[in-house]
Amino acid sequence: MNVDEVLGALATVNNVLANRSDAPTEDQSGLFADEKSWALRHDFLFSKGYQLRARYCPGWKASWKTSPSEKNEDAIPLSIVGGIMDAQRSSDGSVVMMKILQKNSAELQITSRFSSKEMRDDPDNHCVPLLDVLDDPLDSQKCIMVLPLLRDSREPRFASIGDCIDFVEQTLKGILFLHNHKVAHRDCFVENILMDARALYPKGWHPQDANRTRSGRYMPDNHSPRRSRVGGVRYYFIDFGISSDAQDEVTGNRGQLIAPELSDITPYDPYKVDIWLLGQSYNHMITSKFRGVDWIKSFIEAMTRDSPADRPTIQECVRMFTSIKAQLDRLALIRRLHPLKPEWKPTELIRDATFLLAEGFWRVGPRHKPLKPFEPNPKSISRTEDEEISATGIGQFEVTTGSHSIEPLGSPKAASDVETAKNA
Numbered sequence: 001m002n003v004d005e006v007l008g009a010l011a012t013v014n015n016v017l018a019n020r021s022d023a024p025t026e027d028q029s030g031l032f033a034d035e036k037s038w039a040l041r042h043d044f045l046f047s048k049g050y051q052l053r054a055r056y057c058p059g060w061k062a063s064w065k066t067s068p069s070e071k072n073e074d075a076i077p078l079s080i081v082g083g084i085m086d087a088q089r090s091s092d093g094s095v096v097m098m099k100i101l102q103k104n105s106a107e108l109q110i111t112s113r114f115s116s117k118e119m120r121d122d123p124d125n126h127c128v129p130l131l132d133v134l135d136d137p138l139d140s141q142k143c144i145m146v147l148p149l150l151r152d153s154r155e156p157r158f159a160s161i162g163d164c165i166d167f168v169e170q171t172l173k174g175i176l177f178l179h180n181h182k183v184a185h186r187d188c189f190v191e192n193i194l195m196d197a198r199a200l201y202p203k204g205w206h207p208q209d210a211n212r213t214r215s216g217r218y219m220p221d222n223h224s225p226r227r228s229r230v231g232g233v234r235y236y237f238i239d240f241g242i243s244s245d246a247q248d249e250v251t252g253n254r255g256q257l258i259a260p261e262l263s264d265i266t267p268y269d270p271y272k273v274d275i276w277l278l279g280q281s282y283n284h285m286i287t288s289k290f291r292g293v294d295w296i297k298s299f300i301e302a303m304t305r306d307s308p309a310d311r312p313t314i315q316e317c318v319r320m321f322t323s324i325k326a327q328l329d330r331l332a333l334i335r336r337l338h339p340l341k342p343e344w345k346p347t348e349l350i351r352d353a354t355f356l357l358a359e360g361f362w363r364v365g366p367r368h369k370p371l372k373p374f375e376p377n378p379k380s381i382s383r384t385e386d387e388e389i390s391a392t393g394i395g396q397f398e399v400t401t402g403s404h405s406i407e408p409l410g411s412p413k414a415a416s417d418v419e420t421a422k423n424a
Helices: 003-019 033-040 042-047 106-113 161-180 270-287 294-303 314-326 330-334 345-364 412-423
Strands: 085-089 095-102 132-135 142-148 193-196 234-237 250-252 263-268
Touching (some): 033 042, 161 234, 161 314, 263 270, 270 294, 294 314, 330 345
16 A cells, blocks of 8 residues: 555545544534533633633534534534544633543653753754643543644645755754654654644634634635745644654554554664655655656655665754755745646746746745744643653643633633633
8 A cells, every 4th residue: 555545545534534424423412422521521621721612512502403504613523533622722812732641641741841941942843842731530540631733734735846845854853853862753654744834824724624714614725825925834743652762672563654664573663764754754745746856756765765774864864855955056946846747838837937936026025923932821831840751741731620610612701701811
């Protein structure tokens, strides 16, 4: 099974979950099985400064039963694999994502470690930042990890060679950062490389359906912003569920894409798996989508060799790509990427010329103001001497519980609460 077949299968799974055709049907409450537990956490999460969407509020009644319309935002269920919930943070109105984990999970421990103040400020740290950790009110052995809302890095597609260069550079540095700290991701394929797309979509997008606005309306088909017009985006690695820490050899046969050496019996080098997965990501994002990208093909070939011993280390990859970039002229960075399907030559020339002019304007025009970094929730995170990273995996984050009376999101009272929190 090749890369595209694997991704097609993953997309099918996501679509099935989104359409809920094979999932347990709604009960009288209108919620699916994996949503009900989140509705039970509503009061607790509200007390900690997080408001769930109207669908999960007590007393919710499905709006489409009385007025069917595209405006029925509350008809959008959980669609992300793993039942990851979205919420609005009352302190600043930002949308966040919530994931339930065991308190002693390696994923929580690694994510917490790389979210510490000294690690978070490192420009080469491309690990998803941990914003908050809450004790799960339904299971004392679990916790709720709060993360920023990020977007699939595949959509919109790259438009220029500069987009490709930026993506490869950032992800290489991100894996170099992990390997320098003795952590191997082991699942760093495209599904786990997301981007901070706030600048691309200033009005946001729906956290459970990236093709919709936050209000639930479908985005226009021609809405495809370019990364260069906002000064680029920042990429993040997510999901450290099978990552290894300070292990030169591991076993295991899990992940989005299975590297040749993966085995449940024979130990292998986890760092070389990361190299193979990154190479396959570049193949999927660049060489399998566009013509005229021969400049990166030999680099990808070296990274995806079947034998781990024949693959370069991440340090060698960084040096190799630095050399590749140096050989490209500056004009090449703003050239348009050509789709695999050949275009009529006059059309191609016109598109190339107009693209080049537009890219040149955006690159020499006013500089974009950098986005504010994702910040931990100041209301519920505290640093204490006795809460360092331990067997609980919680690290520097305080685990808290509580309850509070609530108002559905969108009601005048809820809007007032959010505004009050912003001004606090």
